[in-house]
Amino acid sequence: MKRRVIGVVSGKGGVGKTTVALNLAASLAIQGKRVVLIDTNVGTSHLGISLGMKQPPITLNKLLSSGGSRVVEAAEEYIENMYVIPSDVPSTSFKWENLSKLGEVIRKIDTVISPDYIILDAAPGIGVEARATIVNSDELLFVATPDVPSVADVIRIKELAFKKKHAYVGIVLNMVRGKKWEVKVEHIERVTGLPVIQIIPFDKAVLKSLAKTLPVVVAYPHSKAGKAFRGLASKLSGEPMVSYTPVLGITGYLKRLWIDIFG
Ligand SMILES: Nc1ncnc2c1ncn2[C@@H]1O[C@H](COP(=O)(O)OP(=O)(O)OP(=O)(O)O)[C@@H](O)[C@H]1O
Numbered sequence: 463m464k465r466r467v468i469g470v471v472s473g474k475g476g477v478g479k480t481t482v483a484l485n486l487a488a489s490l491a492i493q494g495k496r497v498v499l500i501d502t503n504v505g506t507s508h509l510g511i512s513l514g515m516k517q518p519p520i521t522l523n524k525l526l527s528s529g530g531s532r533v534v535e536a537a538e539e540y541i542e543n544m545y546v547i548p549s550d551v552p553s554t555s556f557k558w559e560n561l562s563k564l565g566e567v568i569r570k571i572d573t574v575i576s577p578d579y580i581i582l583d584a585a586p587g588i589g590v591e592a593r594a595t596i597v598n599s600d601e602l603l604f605v606a607t608p609d610v611p612s613v614a615d616v617i618r619i620k621e622l623a624f625k626k627k628h629a630y631v632g633i634v635l636n637m638v639r640g641k642k643w644e645v646k647v648e649h650i651e652r653v654t655g656l657p658v659i660q661i662i663p664f665d666k667a668v669l670k671s672l673a674k675t676l677p678v679v680v681a682y683p684h685s686k687a688g689k690a691f692r693g694l695a696s697k698l699s700g701e702p703m704v705s706y707t708p709v710l711g712i713t714g715y716l717k718r719l720w721i722d723i724f725g
């Protein structure tokens with residue numbers, strides 16, 4: 463199978479890209495796929511923080527400045543089959559022009575890790591980071607919430623990406639509460655010309671899992687959101703939904719926990 467680079471994008475901020483990217487990556491890894499999850503939101507990175515990675519040894523920022531030569535050290539196996547490449551938390555010294563090397567870093571990852579999927583957690587909007595993510599993705603997964611500004615921004619990003627001729631995976635409609643004022647799925651599909659491939663409910667299990675610095679599919683796999691994220695992965699891979707307690711890599715989460723507790 464050819465590896466797929468999926469950019470998780472949105473025009474509007476805060477709609478759930480990081481949550482979708484993280485839980486999609488974890489669900490695919492639980493299915494047994496090799497997955498690399500990269501935080502391409504270098505300006506306001508949240509992925510590492512969301513996973514409790516306080517001081518990741520190597521980040522995307524460093525890989526971009528070294529042309530990917532330190533991928534092996536950077537790729538921390540967070541859970542079995544899932545490698546995470548966070549971005550630096552302080553972003554002030556980042557050289558934005560280095561984003562042009564993202565393709566080079568992805569090729570290096572292909573060689574070193576041979577993933578089935580590379581998931582890119584994009585910055586919101588249409589700035590330099592979002593463009594770098596879009597240019598380097600084969601497929602785009604749009605995240606939106608069921609309100610007019612968020613849906614309008616799907617159209618903006620789709621127009622921006624049009625020239626690259628991506629395969630558009632579709633829209634993940636997130637934080638759905640089932641209220642009558644929410645924009646309806648049929649309307650979203652009609653105005654964007656994209657299918658809504660998964661609805662993720664607003665679920666406090668997502669917030670509880672964030673507090674535990676775990677993906678909801680790991681912390682609460684049977685919650686409503688947990689099931690919906692596993693369903694999304696299943697639709698993308700074409701394989702049945704699975705749920706089991708993943709083996710946390712000793713070099714990853716457990717090691718950090720160990721350091722936190724025992725210093
Ligand atoms: N389905 C959900 N139910 C409840 N809370 C959610 C859900 N999805 C996301 N959230 C919460 O909403 C907030 C924003 O989510 P997230 O950080 O994933 O958005 P984002 O699009 O990546 O933001 P940014 O544009 O800043 O990168 C987080 O606190 C997250 O835990």
Ligand SMILES: [Mg+2]
Binds near residue numbers: 480481508584
């Ligand atoms: Mg984010």
